[in-house]
Amino acid sequence: MVVPESQEKMYDPPNNLQRDAHVPDFDSYQAMYRKSLEDPEAFWKEIADEFFWKKPATGPMLQYNFDVSKGNIYVKCMEGAKTNMCYNVLDRHVREGNLGEKVAYYWEGNSPGHHATITYRQLLSHVCRCANVLKQMGVKKGDRVSIYLPMIPELIYAMLACARIGAVHSIVFAGFSSESLSERIMDAQSSVLITADGVYRGEKLINLKHISDEALEKCREKESCSVTTCLVVKHHSMRTISGTSCNKLQISWDSQRDVWWDEAMADSPEECEPEWLDAEDPLFILYTSGSTGKPKGVMHTVAGYLLYTSLTFKYVFDHHLDDVYWCTADIGWITGHSYIAYGPLANGATSVLFEGIPVHPHVGRFWEIIEKYKVSKFYTAPTAIRLLMKYGREPVQKYDLSSLRILGTVGEPINAEAWQWYYEAVGHGRCPVVDTYWQTETGGHVLTPLPAATPLKPGSATFPFFGVEPSILSEHGEELAGEAEGYLVFRRPWPGIMRTVYKNHERFENTYFKKFPGFYVTGDGVRRDKDGYYWITGRIDDMLNVSGHLMSTAEVEGALSLHPAVSEAAVVSRPHKVKGESLYCFVTLKNSIDFNKTLEDELKKLVREKIGPIATPDFIQNAPALPKTRSGKIMRRILRNIARNERDVGDLSTLADPKVVEELFSERSEAAA
Numbered sequence: 001m002v003v004p005e006s007q008e009k010m011y012d013p014p015n016n017l018q019r020d021a022h023v024p025d026f027d028s029y030q031a032m033y034r035k036s037l038e039d040p041e042a043f044w045k046e047i048a049d050e051f052f053w054k055k056p057a058t059g060p061m062l063q064y065n066f067d068v069s070k071g072n073i074y075v076k077c078m079e080g081a082k083t084n085m086c087y088n089v090l091d092r093h094v095r096e097g098n099l100g101e102k103v104a105y106y107w108e109g110n111s112p113g114h115h116a117t118i119t120y121r122q123l124l125s126h127v128c129r130c131a132n133v134l135k136q137m138g139v140k141k142g143d144r145v146s147i148y149l150p151m152i153p154e155l156i157y158a159m160l161a162c163a164r165i166g167a168v169h170s171i172v173f174a175g176f177s178s179e180s181l182s183e184r185i186m187d188a189q190s191s192v193l194i195t196a197d198g199v200y201r202g203e204k205l206i207n208l209k210h211i212s213d214e215a216l217e218k219c220r221e222k223e224s225c226s227v228t229t230c231l232v233v234k235h236h237s238m239r240t241i242s243g244t245s246c247n248k249l250q251i252s253w254d255s256q257r258d259v260w261w262d263e264a265m266a267d268s269p270e271e272c273e274p275e276w277l278d279a280e281d282p283l284f285i286l287y288t289s290g291s292t293g294k295p296k297g298v299m300h301t302v303a304g305y306l307l308y309t310s311l312t313f314k315y316v317f318d319h320h321l322d323d324v325y326w327c328t329a330d331i332g333w334i335t336g337h338s339y340i341a342y343g344p345l346a347n348g349a350t351s352v353l354f355e356g357i358p359v360h361p362h363v364g365r366f367w368e369i370i371e372k373y374k375v376s377k378f379y380t381a382p383t384a385i386r387l388l389m390k391y392g393r394e395p396v397q398k399y400d401l402s403s404l405r406i407l408g409t410v411g412e413p414i415n416a417e418a419w420q421w422y423y424e425a426v427g428h429g430r431c432p433v434v435d436t437y438w439q440t441e442t443g444g445h446v447l448t449p450l451p452a453a454t455p456l457k458p459g460s461a462t463f464p465f466f467g468v469e470p471s472i473l474s475e476h477g478e479e480l481a482g483e484a485e486g487y488l489v490f491r492r493p494w495p496g497i498m499r500t501v502y503k504n505h506e507r508f509e510n511t512y513f514k515k516f517p518g519f520y521v522t523g524d525g526v527r528r529d530k531d532g533y534y535w536i537t538g539r540i541d542d543m544l545n546v547s548g549h550l551m552s553t554a555e556v557e558g559a560l561s562l563h564p565a566v567s568e569a570a571v572v573s574r575p576h577k578v579k580g581e582s583l584y585c586f587v588t589l590k591n592s593i594d595f596n597k598t599l600e601d602e603l604k605k606l607v608r609e610k611i612g613p614i615a616t617p618d619f620i621q622n623a624p625a626l627p628k629t630r631s632g633k634i635m636r637r638i639l640r641n642i643a644r645n646e647r648d649v650g651d652l653s654t655l656a657d658p659k660v661v662e663e664l665f666s667e668r669s670e671a672a673a
């Protein structure tokens with residue numbers, strides 16, 4: 001059996017990247033990092049000087065209280081300053097930076113024939129027209145606008161239009177159900193909903209207008225519906241099918257409420273004075289995925305988020321103006337907010353905006369797009385890498401990927417095998433892989449390598465970004481020094497950290513600050529190795545305690561994934577009479593490999609070898625597919641139900657494919673019966 005390189009192998013940054021890098025070596029990183037902690041005022045002031053402030057700050061760059069025993073939790077950045085996000089990411093480039101003709105986005109549709117190019121000047125014009133439309137509809141500073149759109153340019157226009165007039169956008173991923181959409185509209189009390197008639201995702205036609213109607217109906221059933229206007233984009237792919245609206249797409253229309261986007265925009269003026277906002281005014285709310293309980297409206301504010309997303313983008317992707325950058329996330333998630341919209345635009349970057357999916361119309365679509373636009377920086381999720389790995393190297397080798405310089409991942413721990421494949425098959429060993437750890441709550445990257453400076457260890461998010469001070473706490477709240485494993489917390493804020501849970505500051509304090517007073521608690525486990533590298537071990541609630549030993553599901557998953565037959569693994573806890581908890585493992589096998597006893601034994605042996613006998617899986621079952629949310633996160637709650645044979649699995653509405661659950665019950669491990 002071939003086991004890929006050990007996780008501890010180090011990869012030095014390639015020389016070619018270091019020549020013009022913003023942070024050329026590890027010493028420079030350390031010096032800048034020290035400065036960011038020792039003199040945050042000077043550090044952030046220098047960053048702020050690059051942006052436009054209608055009025056300068058009267059307060060310090062950062063003020064905060066992280067200790068519940070000393071009063072309310074708060075973070076303030078640049079109190080007294082007035083600015084506008086949209087002005088900084090568009091007007092500043094067009095008016096002052098000579099970037100008007102630079103491409104902001106290459107839009108690539110679901111079908112390869114659909115594409116568009118949008119320059120910064122054009123983007124500004126669309127955004128101003130949309131801003132005027134919203135104003136006409138009565139939207140004012142502080143009002144909420146819900147946006148339920150696919151990955152089309154109008155999504156960018158709409159969010160920036162909100163930012164321009166000081167409205168607070170609440171983007172809901174257009175794969176969410178009408179139930180989830182209605183819940184988010186009701187919590188935000190939005191006055192306008194922006195949606196589209198429909199969209200093709202791969203081969204599948206999704207009637208977004210119908211889902212939106214249902215959601216608004218649900219709001220009305222529960223309480224009076226706050227939405228008075230529904231602005232509807234006529235999707236390009238619908239138009240090409242029938243000339244007007246797609247025949248297959250039956251949509252209903254409420255003429256009191258519904259307005260076609262094109263008609264509203266047609267004679268809307270191209271000039272719109274930005275609303276000058278306070279630094280701490282809200283920019284947006286984004287609801288975090290509902291894997292546990294009611295979704296939380298994570299709130300970010302103008303100045304801090306601007307500084308932090310622009311700085312992380314510049315350094316983590318070592319951005320230069322001639323780059324073509326592509327982040328494959330959906331704007332409905334924080335990754336899209338920070339690293340498709342705000343961070344790249346603040347830097348005047350040229351990005352690919354991709355509407356489709358990695359396997360449509362063929363499994364080489366990602367690689368084809370990289371070749372087409374000569375993408376130099378590519379950012380995706382481990383789940384996408386593992387999906388594409390299943391098809392082997394041949395679809396990758398068909399395309400010229402020599403433009404690539406940096407690869408990035410986000411969203412979950414990346415197992416060594418996927419890292420290796422990404423590094424070799426996609427990056428040809430020339431491109432560092434920046435494994436960026438962060439959360440909706442953190443606004444931007446908090447643990448991450450810098451591509452030309454940080455020697456990499458596959459699977460480690462390496463070191464903290466500037467201004468970020470991590471600490472590891474034991475169950476009892478003691479700070480652990482040196483090599484250690486425990487709770488990942490942060491002892492001070494950086495400008496881009498969330499400010500509150502919308503309309504529920506108490507929930508904000510309880511969720512993130514109560515357990516360990518004085519610290520922001522991420523909810524993730526982490527290990528620091530002898531070289532000071534941080535390794536995210538998975539959510540703390542996914543920690544297992546087997547015979548008194550704390551271990552992480554991610555660690556066991558990483559070991560299982562090293563087996564050449566395994567494409568993906570997920571491990572949950574199952575109660576055990578003697579050991580307290582036992583390990584129940586789900587493995588998805590690569591195409592056409594059968595699950596059998598020999599394989600099961602090999603897998604157990606592998607985990608024993610990689611982690612130790614204590615981590616030997618008690619049960620391993622075949623999983624044709626894993627239950628995932630639409631953003632690709634494995635829903636462990638459901639896996640725990642299956643492991644325990646608890647048929648009442650509760651709410652499945654956030655699952656991408658609920659059928660998976662029944663399949664897994666029927667495949668349950670015999671030993672566990």
Ligand code: WTA
Nearest residue numbers: 410411412413435436437438439440524536
């Ligand atoms: C996980 C996504 C390991 C982590 C930006 C975190 C990661 C949660 C990584 C946040 C990474 C994200 N390595 N785990 N590089 N990145 N996570 O809010 O558990 O959708 O708490 O933000 O994803 O997910 P969210």
